[in-house]
Amino acid sequence: MKTRPTIRDVAQLAGVSVGTASKALTESGKLRPETRARVRAIAKEIGFRPNDLAHSLHRGQSQTVGVISTDSFGRFTMPIMEGLEACLSERRISVIMCNATDDPEREARHVETLLGKRVDGIVVTARRADRRPPLAVDTHGLPLLYVFSRTEDPDALCLVPDDESGAQLATAHLLGVGRRRLAHITGPERFEAVRLRRAGFVNALQAAGLDPGAAPVLAGVWSEAWGREALDRLFASAQPPDAIFCGNDLIARGVIDRLRERGIDVPAAVSVVGFDNWEIIAEATRPPLTTIDMNLTRLGHEAGRRLIELIDGAPSTGLQRMPCSLVVRESCGARAPT
Amino acid sequence: MKTRPTIRDVAQLAGVSVGTASKALTESGKLRPETRARVRAIAKEIGFRPNDLAHSLHRGQSQTVGVISTDSFGRFTMPIMEGLEACLSERRISVIMCNATDDPEREARHVETLLGKRVDGIVVTARRADRRPPLAVDTHGLPLLYVFSRTEDPDALCLVPDDESGAQLATAHLLGVGRRRLAHITGPERFEAVRLRRAGFVNALQAAGLDPGAAPVLAGVWSEAWGREALDRLFASAQPPDAIFCGNDLIARGVIDRLRERGIDVPAAVSVVGFDNWEIIAEATRPPLTTIDMNLTRLGHEAGRRLIELIDGAPSTGLQRMPCSLVVRESCGARAPT
DNA sequence: CTGAAAGCGCTAACAA
DNA sequence: TTGTTAGCGCTTTCAG
Numbered sequence: 170m171k172t173r174p175t176i177r178d179v180a181q182l183a184g185v186s187v188g189t190a191s192k193a194l195t196e197s198g199k200l201r202p203e204t205r206a207r208v209r210a211i212a213k214e215i216g217f218r219p220n221d222l223a224h225s226l227h228r229g230q231s232q233t234v235g236v237i238s239t240d241s242f243g244r245f246t247m248p249i250m251e252g253l254e255a256c257l258s259e260r261r262i263s264v265i266m267c268n269a270t271d272d273p274e275r276e277a278r279h280v281e282t283l284l285g286k287r288v289d290g291i292v293v294t295a296r297r298a299d300r301r302p303p304l305a306v307d308t309h310g311l312p313l314l315y316v317f318s319r320t321e322d323p324d325a326l327c328l329v330p331d332d333e334s335g336a337q338l339a340t341a342h343l344l345g346v347g348r349r350r351l352a353h354i355t356g357p358e359r360f361e362a363v364r365l366r367r368a369g370f371v372n373a374l375q376a377a378g379l380d381p382g383a384a385p386v387l388a389g390v391w392s393e394a395w396g397r398e399a400l401d402r403l404f405a406s407a408q409p410p411d412a413i414f415c416g417n418d419l420i421a422r423g424v425i426d427r428l429r430e431r432g433i434d435v436p437a438a439v440s441v442v443g444f445d446n447w448e449i450i451a452e453a454t455r456p457p458l459t460t461i462d463m464n465l466t467r468l469g470h471e472a473g474r475r476l477i478e479l480i481d482g483a484p485s486t487g488l489q490r491m492p493c494s495l496v497v498r499e500s501c502g503a504r505a506p507t
Numbered sequence: 508m509k510t511r512p513t514i515r516d517v518a519q520l521a522g523v524s525v526g527t528a529s530k531a532l533t534e535s536g537k538l539r540p541e542t543r544a545r546v547r548a549i550a551k552e553i554g555f556r557p558n559d560l561a562h563s564l565h566r567g568q569s570q571t572v573g574v575i576s577t578d579s580f581g582r583f584t585m586p587i588m589e590g591l592e593a594c595l596s597e598r599r600i601s602v603i604m605c606n607a608t609d610d611p612e613r614e615a616r617h618v619e620t621l622l623g624k625r626v627d628g629i630v631v632t633a634r635r636a637d638r639r640p641p642l643a644v645d646t647h648g649l650p651l652l653y654v655f656s657r658t659e660d661p662d663a664l665c666l667v668p669d670d671e672s673g674a675q676l677a678t679a680h681l682l683g684v685g686r687r688r689l690a691h692i693t694g695p696e697r698f699e700a701v702r703l704r705r706a707g708f709v710n711a712l713q714a715a716g717l718d719p720g721a722a723p724v725l726a727g728v729w730s731e732a733w734g735r736e737a738l739d740r741l742f743a744s745a746q747p748p749d750a751i752f753c754g755n756d757l758i759a760r761g762v763i764d765r766l767r768e769r770g771i772d773v774p775a776a777v778s779v780v781g782f783d784n785w786e787i788i789a790e791a792t793r794p795p796l797t798t799i800d801m802n803l804t805r806l807g808h809e810a811g812r813r814l815i816e817l818i819d820g821a822p823s824t825g826l827q828r829m830p831c832s833l834v835v836r837e838s839c840g841a842r843a844p845t
Numbered sequence: 846c847t848g849a850a851a852g853c854g855c856t857a858a859c860a861a
Numbered sequence: 862t863t864g865t866t867a868g869c870g871c872t873t874t875c876a877g
Binding site: 267 | 593
Binding site: 523526537538563565 | 849
């Protein structure tokens with residue numbers, strides 16, 4: 170491995186001292202423009218690129234943060250990463266990806282490595298936004314941020330989507346297109362997201378003066394098959410719903426598929442709204458699915474912003490819920506009921 | 508930011524010199540076991556963690572590699588990353604993720620940053636395995652590896668899935684269950700993957716003594732809607748196929764959906780095989796989809812292995828095609844035809 | 846077996 | 862305006 174040119178090489182070729190060369194290259198200090206230009210020319214010519222390791226060692230900041238994911242680069246992690254990286258790369262901060270896949274030992278090893286590399290901060294992300302135990306390793310007060318993930322540690326800063334208000338948004342939209350007999354088909358009860366989204370659903374009904382007790386809520390799993398099955402159950406009753414809020418887009422897809430199979434028109438007879446805005450799914454349903462977007466990329470971006478604040482010394486703790494938004498496609502019909 | 512303990516602190520508390528402390532902590536050299544134990548105890552007690560930046564600066568290796576993706580953390584990048592990270596983390600090598608999203612300028616900036624951080628190697632990955640221009644920045648002979656991506660640079664090492672043999676596998680499977688009137692529905696012609704998979708399809712037919720000219724090939728887009736439309740076209744003819752090899756799972760899903768809508772039984776009347784093994788899709792089709800897996804996680808793992816070899820000094824160039832495999836579910840029927 | 850010191854590449858404080 | 866030097870934290874000779 171041929172070693173790369175150092176600032177000493179640049180200085181030598183430019184006929185100045187290293188100190189001068191350094192000054193010339195970092196904009197800092199006062200220098201005769203002529204000298205500066207010469208140094209820079211040499212640097213460019215020999216392909217000098219400052220060694221950030223040395224810089225970081227000196228400065229005590231590595232311009233690097235670590236991301237620990239328990240979601241092995243899954244569907245939710247990627248948009249978050251995208252936003253995070255976009256935000257951080259503007260400050261020339263690099264992000265190191267670590268996959269722990271729910272293995273505490275791996276996680277600990279990764280944190281050790283990150284600490285060794287003297288990252289300026291760590292963000293923890295997960296497959297679901299439920300509470301998780303704090304990192305097992307003592308991070309010595311390193312800036313720490315949980316995204317799409319929460320911890321018991323009250324000192325930690327956690328950023329999660331606002332499932333409840335997202336669900337209210339969805340429900341309100343169904344009411345807005347004139348529906349009154351709503352139902353909710355969702356995932357496993359043990360997910361906090363399921364409980365929050367149900368709460369949002371119920372709240373919105375109450376706010377509209379409807380009786381939530383009359384609105385069926387079916388909890389199952391996060392799959393199309395469950396969506397189909399649940400739909401069959403709802404339509405076995407005497408008073409089937411005219412609108413269904415689904416806990417995620419997969420369920421919604423199952424629901425819509427089954428409605429079509431039953432010859433029930435969406436959105437003419439029944440309106441459906443999903444959750445996730447998983448585009449490949451939402452755009453492939455027939456008709457395309459109106460759904461809730463958790464704005465995960467924005468969440469990641471915000472995480473980057475907050476992490477930088479933490480790194481810059483502004484302390485901050487607590488749980489922050491970021492708003493969801495409604496993406497209207499065609500599965501609910503016109504906004505104004507006819 | 509309270510500064511972390513250094514090896515000097517450890518040495519001082521243990522009553523030895525820094526040199527001794529270093530030896531004690533690195534397994535190297537000869538030391539009285541008693542001394543070693545004492546040093547280690549102190550180190551553990553005060554939470555000493557060696558500063559890898561200093562280590563790297565000294566050693567000239569950063570134990571870090573960069574990944575440049577043009578696929579903004581998309582569906583194909585994820586499994587590759589997973590395998591790569593798993594492989595590399597065993598050697599305690601960290602991976603820095605950079606997203607360039609097809610913007611050459613961003614890409615260049617990222618490469619600069621990586622060079623500054625003195626990464627030991629760079630892997631480039633993409634949304635599709637087609638040829639791309641080499642990195643715009645001079646990497647000074649840094650180990651470089653293209654995964655799921657190729658470049659014109661003949662000196663580069665490129666790892667891609669073997670689309671052609673994957674397609675042969677799929678086609679052979681259809682023939683193996685007794686089908687003879689095959690068709691192929693696929694994506695846009697401009698994708699190399701489309702051309703290779705078609706070639707594999709044709710080869711397999713020829714190998715079986717069938718006339719490829721008689722087997723329709725419909726190129727369109729990578730969507731369910733196209734799958735449905737193409738199926739309608741095939742069944743508008745006098746001699747519809749009894750087996751369809753689809754260029755990806757989305758198309759396959761559209762095909763299967765439409766077959767069901769037409770009341771044609773899968774797999775009794777028609778066999779279908781997909782490509783990608785995108786589990787969420789493949790498992791949701793009715794019946795579940797038999798498909799080709801590009802083994803991207805393994806590809807990523809292999810990339811890690813090869814990159815380590817490059818870093819360790821073994822030169823290697825050229826295009827390497829990694830095998831795909833067949834995942835049998837239920838959309839083709841029994842292996843032995845009745 | 847252990848201590849002292851040079852040096853990895855860079856920056857910043859101080860001299861000239 | 863420019864040069865000199867100490868030091869960031871670690872490893873690795875080379876003496877002791």
